[in-house]
Amino acid sequence: MGAVYLIALIVAAVAFSAGGILIGKLLNKGSKNPQKGEPYECGIAPIVSPWHQFNVGYYLFALLFLIFDVELIFMYPWATVVKEMGMVALVEIVIFIFILFLGFLYAHKKGALKWM
Amino acid sequence: MFSLKSITDSIQVWLSANLGATGALIAQCVIVILLAIALFAVLGLVLVLMERKVAARMQVRLGPNRVGPWGSMQTAADTLKLIVKEGLTPDGADKFLFNLAPYIVMIVAMLLLAPIAYANNFQIWDINIGVLYVTAVSSLGVIGILMAGWASNNNYSLLGAMRSGAQIVSYELSAGLAILTIVVLTGSLQISEIVQSQADGWWIFKGHIPAIIAFIIFIIAVTAETNRAPFDLAEAESELTAGFHTEYSGMKFALFFLAEYINIFIVCAIGATLFLGGWMPLHIGNWQAFNHIMDYIPSSVWFFGKVFFLIFLIMWFRWTFPRLRVDQLLNLEWKYLLPISLFNLLLVTMIAILGWHF
Amino acid sequence: MSLVEIIFWFLSGLALISAIMVLLSKNPVHSVLWLIAVFFAISGHYILLNAQFLAIVNLIVYAGAIMVLFLFVIMLMNQNAETEPRSKSTWIKLAGAIAGGCLLIVVVAAVRDSENLIQNIGGKAYAKTAVTTHGEIGLIENLGRVLFTQYVVPFEISSVLFLSAMVGAVVIGKKD
Numbered sequence: 001m002g003a004v005y006l007i008a009l010i011v012a013a014v015a016f017s018a019g020g021i022l023i024g025k026l027l028n029k030g031s032k033n034p035q036k037g038e039p040y041e042c043g044i045a046p047i048v049s050p051w052h053q054f055n056v057g058y059y060l061f062a063l064l065f066l067i068f069d070v071e072l073i074f075m076y077p078w079a080t081v082v083k084e085m086g087m088v089a090l091v092e093i094v095i096f097i098f099i100l101f102l103g104f105l106y107a108h109k110k111g112a113l114k115w116m
Numbered sequence: 117m118f119s120l121k122s123i124t125d126s127i128q129v130w131l132s133a134n135l136g137a138t139g140a141l142i143a144q145c146v147i148v149i150l151l152a153i154a155l156f157a158v159l160g161l162v163l164v165l166m167e168r169k170v171a172a173r174m175q176v177r178l179g180p181n182r183v184g185p186w187g188s189m190q191t192a193a194d195t196l197k198l199i200v201k202e203g204l205t206p207d208g209a210d211k212f213l214f215n216l217a218p219y220i221v222m223i224v225a226m227l228l229l230a231p232i233a234y235a236n237n238f239q240i241w242d243i244n245i246g247v248l249y250v251t252a253v254s255s256l257g258v259i260g261i262l263m264a265g266w267a268s269n270n271n272y273s274l275l276g277a278m279r280s281g282a283q284i285v286s287y288e289l290s291a292g293l294a295i296l297t298i299v300v301l302t303g304s305l306q307i308s309e310i311v312q313s314q315a316d317g318w319w320i321f322k323g324h325i326p327a328i329i330a331f332i333i334f335i336i337a338v339t340a341e342t343n344r345a346p347f348d349l350a351e352a353e354s355e356l357t358a359g360f361h362t363e364y365s366g367m368k369f370a371l372f373f374l375a376e377y378i379n380i381f382i383v384c385a386i387g388a389t390l391f392l393g394g395w396m397p398l399h400i401g402n403w404q405a406f407n408h409i410m411d412y413i414p415s416s417v418w419f420f421g422k423v424f425f426l427i428f429l430i431m432w433f434r435w436t437f438p439r440l441r442v443d444q445l446l447n448l449e450w451k452y453l454l455p456i457s458l459f460n461l462l463l464v465t466m467i468a469i470l471g472w473h474f
Numbered sequence: 475m476s477l478v479e480i481i482f483w484f485l486s487g488l489a490l491i492s493a494i495m496v497l498l499s500k501n502p503v504h505s506v507l508w509l510i511a512v513f514f515a516i517s518g519h520y521i522l523l524n525a526q527f528l529a530i531v532n533l534i535v536y537a538g539a540i541m542v543l544f545l546f547v548i549m550l551m552n553q554n555a556e557t558e559p560r561s562k563s564t565w566i567k568l569a570g571a572i573a574g575g576c577l578l579i580v581v582v583a584a585v586r587d588s589e590n591l592i593q594n595i596g597g598k599a600y601a602k603t604a605v606t607t608h609g610e611i612g613l614i615e616n617l618g619r620v621l622f623t624q625y626v627v628p629f630e631i632s633s634v635l636f637l638s639a640m641v642g643a644v645v646i647g648k649k650d
Contacts, residue, residue, distance in 0.1 A: 008145035013226035024367040037207030060647035077618030079299040103640035255538035
């Protein structure tokens with residue numbers, strides 16, 4: 001049961017982080033000062049909150065990434081059997097990649113891969 | 117040949133003889149926890165010092181040289197300083213997520229230690245989909261980064277986190293395709309089998325030019341994935357202060373910093389395992405005398421030697437290439453690396469099927 | 475209770491609590507992060523079932539890619555409370571309650587009828603925990619062999635689906 005070691009590693013990460021932060025808290029109690037809570041800027045409070053609308057460009061890249069990521073997932077089981085299946089596997093994946101590449105070319109043509 | 121296998125085996129036998137099945141499992145977990153934390157601490161100290169020394173050497177200066185012999189205790193002193201600093205939380209921040217994010221980043225870095233083969237028969241969990249596991253877990257690191265950037269409620273942080281997110285997800289694709297080339301050649305995702313398949317030669321030598329192309333793409337992609345220069349726009353000092361961890365201070369900042377270096381170690385370890393033979397010693401054909409001498413070097417030395425060579429390479433990049441703009445960054449991935457690596461993968465498949473590799 | 479069963483119950487509890495928190499969170503970003511916790515718990519279940527590939531796919535595609543997309547989408551939306559349209563009509567609440575109730579009834583009925591979920595230990599009926607640590611069906615080589623021989627046509631057709639998804643994404647994203 002190797003999965004138990006994953007739990008052990010999570011415990012290790014939490015123990016390490018919590019231990020470090022706790023020791024820090026014990027060694028430095030800190031002092032109260034209203035200015036300490038201000039956002040890290042040039043000294044003047046920022047006029048807009050960052051929690052507002054954001055550039056749509058990131059969204060498009062995330063969508064394209066999602067599609068290619070799923071494609072990549074399909075290729076992992078393919079890669080493990082390609083040697084025993086031979087040329088058939090190659091032909092199958094060439095068709096698969098070719099159809100996806102059409103979409104890639106379309107996105108390229110429409111300028112979706114260009115940054116604003 | 118000296119091997120860690122005898123040590124780990126005898127520990128296992130002793131534990132199961134004295135503690136019973138459950139007790140032995142718990143004891144092993146405790147050993148894993150202690151070893152992982154020790155590796156984290158040592159790597160953190162060594163890599164930060166190495167970075168500073170390499171940077172100094174490249175810029176013809178001395179680097180840290182006051183604390184300890186040749187400045188070797190410099191990072192220990194820095195860590196001590198970071199621990200006693202006050203950890204601030206901004207008033208406007210989402211307090212819970214702000215404090216949670218360093219834990220997420222650390223857990224992701226720690227989980228990635230599991231499938232790596234550090235030496236002959238020295239591995240925490242030889243999961244049968246090892247390489248895929250690494251890809252999957254490392255893609256979760258971006259959640260911690262986005263969480264940190266968003267929760268800080270700071271414009272610099274959020275901008276840095278968004279850039280970092282777009283960059284990491286983009287370059288994950290070509291890193292994945294580069295990994296796939298080796299999977300095609302070995303037909304297995306298990307780290308131990310991938311290492312075994314390189315007993316008669318590393319894939320970078322056996323796989324002809326496509327393997328070298330895949331190696332180069334892999335190195336570029338992981339440099340971008342770990343947010344290292346020249347792909348460090350996510351924390352570009354001159355425009356975004358420090359990116360997603362602008363608001364972090366004290367130990368929480370140290371955790372982000374540490375996780376970053378651990379991630380560099382991990383991606384280099386994966387690169388060394390896939391392309392440079394993991395812990396396998398260097399063998400040249402049938403030159404028996406040479407191969408025999410190489411076998412005498414312990415496998416852990418081979419592994420860490422290769423990993424630190426790759427880490428050095430990545431540190432070298434930092435002082436060689438200027439930082440990319442965000443449009444250049446995305447262009448490089450989507451217009452060059454992705455099509456090239458797709459084509460390269462088909463080429464490797466061809467070679468693997470026809471048996472042209474050695 | 476064996477260690478595996480403890481893990482099973484822990485993961486189930488985590489999945490349920492996180493799923494409820496997805497609904498109860500006021501902030502959409504919190505909802506997304508709770509959803510990631512749900513996916514984690516479910517991946518843990520897959521590992522218990524020895525379906526490691528499925529667990530990893532669940533992590534990569536859902537917890538990794540789709541959640542990053544969700545986070546980007548939520549950051550695209552305007553989250554200022556004043557400008558956000560509030561549709562707290564009682565009719566919508568009522569319709570939601572009825573729809574959710576219907577789903578609950580169906581699920582409860584399905585679970586009640588299946589006898590496979592009960593196991594008999596010493597004359598007493600226990601709920602069966604879905605745990606297998608052997609079983610080869612979830613392993614990646616078998617999956618690849620089946621996917622690329624028996625199901626190769628659906629596999630190729632799925633690429634057309636990806637194509638349409640990509641075209642759709644570009645059309646929506648590049649409206650200008």
